[in-house]
Amino acid sequence: MHIMEGFLPDPWWQIWFLVSLPFIIVGLYRINKLVQEKREVLPLLAVAGAFVFVLSSLKLPSFNGSCSHPTGTGLGAVLFGPCITAVLGLIVLIFQAIFLAHGGITTLGANVFSMGIAGPAVAYLIYKAGTRAGANTYATVFVAAALADLATYVVTSIQLALAFPGATGFVGAFTAFAAIFAVTQIPLAIIEGAVIALVFKYIVQLKPEILTRLNLLSESTIQKLREAAA
Amino acid sequence: MYEVLEDFARTNDLREVSTGLKLIIGLSSILLSVSSPGLIAPLLVAVSMSTAILFLAKIPAKVYARLLLIPVTFTLMSITVILFITGGGEVLFEVPGLPLTITTGSVNLAILLLARVFGGMCSLYFIALTTPMTGIFDILRKLRVPAVFIDLAMLTYRFIFILIEEVGEIHRAQEMRLGYGRFRESVQTFGMLSGALFIRTWESGEALVLAMDARCYDGKFDVPDDARPISALSLAAVLIYCFAILSISLSTGGLTLV
Numbered sequence: 129m130h131i132m133e134g135f136l137p138d139p140w141w142q143i144w145f146l147v148s149l150p151f152i153i154v155g156l157y158r159i160n161k162l163v164q165e166k167r168e169v170l171p172l173l174a175v176a177g178a179f180v181f182v183l184s185s186l187k188l189p190s191f192n193g194s195c196s197h198p199t200g201t202g203l204g205a206v207l208f209g210p211c212i213t214a215v216l217g218l219i220v221l222i223f224q225a226i227f228l229a230h231g232g233i234t235t236l237g238a239n240v241f242s243m244g245i246a247g248p249a250v251a252y253l254i255y256k257a258g259t260r261a262g263a264n265t266y267a268t269v270f271v272a273a274a275l276a277d278l279a280t281y282v283v284t285s286i287q288l289a290l291a292f293p294g295a296t297g298f299v300g301a302f303t304a305f306a307a308i309f310a311v312t313q314i315p316l317a318i319i320e321g322a323v324i325a326l327v328f329k330y331i332v333q334l335k336p337e338i339l340t341r342l343n344l345l346s347e348s349t350i351q352k353l354r355e356a357a358a
Numbered sequence: 359m360y361e362v363l364e365d366f367a368r369t370n371d372l373r374e375v376s377t378g379l380k381l382i383i384g385l386s387s388i389l390l391s392v393s394s395p396g397l398i399a400p401l402l403v404a405v406s407m408s409t410a411i412l413f414l415a416k417i418p419a420k421v422y423a424r425l426l427l428i429p430v431t432f433t434l435m436s437i438t439v440i441l442f443i444t445g446g447g448e449v450l451f452e453v454p455g456l457p458l459t460i461t462t463g464s465v466n467l468a469i470l471l472l473a474r475v476f477g478g479m480c481s482l483y484f485i486a487l488t489t490p491m492t493g494i495f496d497i498l499r500k501l502r503v504p505a506v507f508i509d510l511a512m513l514t515y516r517f518i519f520i521l522i523e524e525v526g527e528i529h530r531a532q533e534m535r536l537g538y539g540r541f542r543e544s545v546q547t548f549g550m551l552s553g554a555l556f557i558r559t560w561e562s563g564e565a566l567v568l569a570m571d572a573r574c575y576d577g578k579f580d581v582p583d584d585a586r587p588i589s590a591l592s593l594a595a596v597l598i599y600c601f602a603i604l605s606i607s608l609s610t611g612g613l614t615l616v
Contacts, residue, residue, distance in 0.1 A: 183552055208406060
């Protein structure tokens with residue numbers, strides 16, 4: 129759900145840059161520390177960023193024929209945590225603006241907040257809560273990715289409603305934006321959840337060492353998941 | 359589409375012009391469009407940027423026209439909302455039974471926003487179509503953006519092109535085996551595509567680590583930059599252009615269509 133270049137008026141695009149900035153700084157600090165400890169992290173983070181970019185530039189299968197793209201950041205958040213994902217999100221959004229004309233330069237701050245920060249944070253929290261509660265891993269990943277998508281779209285609606293409250297005030301404007309975007313975003317969130325859960329399943333089946341190395345799943349959980357599939 | 363944009367950035371007729379200058383033109387045009395209170399300035403920006411794209415950079419008109427259609431969906435949806443929820447001025451149209459009205463105030467706001475988006479998008483396309491990403495990395499380095507960010511961005515950039523090829527191959531193979539026949543199937547197939555993509559990228563990332571280690575990678579990339587000097591004349595021309603648009607934007611601020 130990218131906000132186009134030129135759409136956010138004057139105080140708002142600067143405000144969203146300021147809001148996103150601390151997350152980016154923390155993320156950069158974390159990446160710097162990680163890279164100093166383990167140099168091989170950098171290419172792997174880059175790969176994750178490129179994956180998010182390519183995934184989000186593919187068209188998802190959808191019912192209503194609308195042009196819908198997955199965000200892919202849910203997976204990044206589950207793998208690396210929200211602050212690092214914010215930096216990946218920033219890089220991906222810059223490339224999307226310059227290669228694909230999705231989003232823009234002035235709206236970068238707002239888009240980073242909705243897609244790189246709010247969505248991943250939701251995904252991360254749900255994933256953590258789910259694993260702590262001992263829920264089914266795939267179900268947790270599905271819910272995390274789907275709700276991350278929904279969070280992104282709710283935040284975008286809030287951003288637009290704050291900038292254009294109109295005659296009805298913030299709540300009315302928010303309802304209007306949320307209602308019109310819901311048409312494409314709710315089916316999209318469900319499909320994205322399913323797709324990301326499938327991705328997770330393939331990783332568990334084919335290359336589980338990625339997950340154990342990032343301390344996401346223990347050997348025993350993976351063993352259990354693989355047995356359940358077999 | 360992505361590879362096309364970057365291809366043009368590397369082959370257009372403005373590629374020899376200094377990256378810094380192109381970024382100054384593009385970014386200041388975007389800022390001028392976004393902050394303009396009236397619709398004349400963004401439209402002028404759109405016209406001048408499009409002229410630069412079509413006649414100076416010599417991007418084919420057909421390609422450019424197709425690019426301009428990309429933002430249409432989002433813009434139409436949001437503009438519709440703005441038309442109905444903002445008020446002010448006379449009521450032009452009312453939905454019977456619902457609190458939805460279109461007023462002169464909302465029409466004016468919608469038109470202003472359309473003009474801004476149009477101006478901003480044309481300037482964004484100017485950057486996208488004339489400036490290769492590698493030049494932008496040089497500029498970022500000069501602006502003292504943290505090295506780890508630039509390295510990460512450069513590696514991401516490299517992997518994007520590798521991945522796009524892989525996606526194309528896998529997608530074609532799936533299409534040939536009727537993977538996208540029914541809706542359920544296509545979700546399944548798409549998940550398979552994304553999963554395979556992730557694992558393949560991860561493996562190529564690990565291969566890159568090995569290759570870089572073998573070449574004594576110490577956590578830093580040194581890339582020679584090929585910056586070109588900005589001539590005083592062209593800088594002056596750009597500044598005159600920016601001031602002209604700024605003064606037009608200030609003097610036509612109150613002008614509205616309805």
